Amino acid sequence: MGHIGRRGAVALGITGLVAPLTLALGAAPAQAASCTTQTGPYQKKVEKFLGRPVDGKQSAADCKAIRAFQTKHGITPNIGYAGPVTWGVMDLMNKQKAVGKNPNKAGKCPVNKGRIACVNLTLQLSWIQDGKKLVYGPVPVRTGRNGYETRTGLKKVYWRHIDHVSSLYDVPMPYSQFFDGGQAFHSVGISMWNPPGSHGCVNMTTKDAKKYWSLLKKGDDVFVYGRKPGT
Known part of the structure; x- marks a missing residue:
């Protein structure tokens, strides 16, 4: 892996x-x-x-x-x-x-896990909740493009690296929190709405990636659901 x-x-x-x-x-x-x-x-x-x-x-x-x-x-x-x-x-x-401050209105992201980072691919939004309480967000994110989709399901943060640089491409991926294979939350310096999307990671603004870094820890749950438009 x-x-x-x-x-x-x-x-x-x-x-x-x-x-x-x-x-x-x-x-x-x-x-x-x-x-x-x-x-x-x-x-x-x-x-x-x-x-x-x-x-x-x-x-x-x-x-x-x-x-x-x-x-x-x-x-x-x-x-x-x-x-x-x-x-x-x-x-x-x-x-x-239109989502406002109620991103989990449909109850798709588990509320029985304690602290969890939710990613709604359909709306390209992410937030952190604790049970039913919204802790941070929702914030716009940029997920995997067609052919490199961010994988859905329940995962856990298994590795965190604050100034991760990809050994393969020598490209910075600040505030990386990996939750599924090579897929991670991390900051990028481009618009969250920049098409067609990432190569699988959940891109965030620096401000939001820093906040996620301070709120999450290794072992915390991540739940990814929905389907990004165009994938």
Whole structure:
């Protein structure tokens, strides 16, 4: 399990390095003229999400607003087109917001285990609860993409490494808490909504990964359920 198991986890660190680079290139002046004039299939929904006038027609200002959103979240190509990937991210954000402070409303994450970290793949949310009491979260997470899905089921934190660096790719994975083979909670320096996802790990912001580090310990339960959109 050791070497091979960790490979999946480490691969995703690479996206952490590649994505900002792509973003930097995408924002280069040469790209400035490539704002699309095409109206996308999700134009009205995207306009509404961004607080733009909802007329269902692409305008230069619409394009600029859509592009800024795409660039922020690493959605490519970032040409301001209101397509399925862009709307998919916005739709997920809306659903995450709707959860409020009751992420375990459906009772899917066990409440008889004491302290447990829950991961809802469908909503890309994670939180820590103690019995029925919400301790931290819910926070947005970035889980495994198609073909590298974060595995579901009840697991336990079996290894923690605060400044883990993948031996395979020499990529930093800070605040790593491994719970299934090479799959771990750890921080990344890119958007939680950056498609298509990780190589199996549960990515978090530095703030949330630090908090998880302080709240969890070796042997604590982790429960992963649901299915990430697009997998």
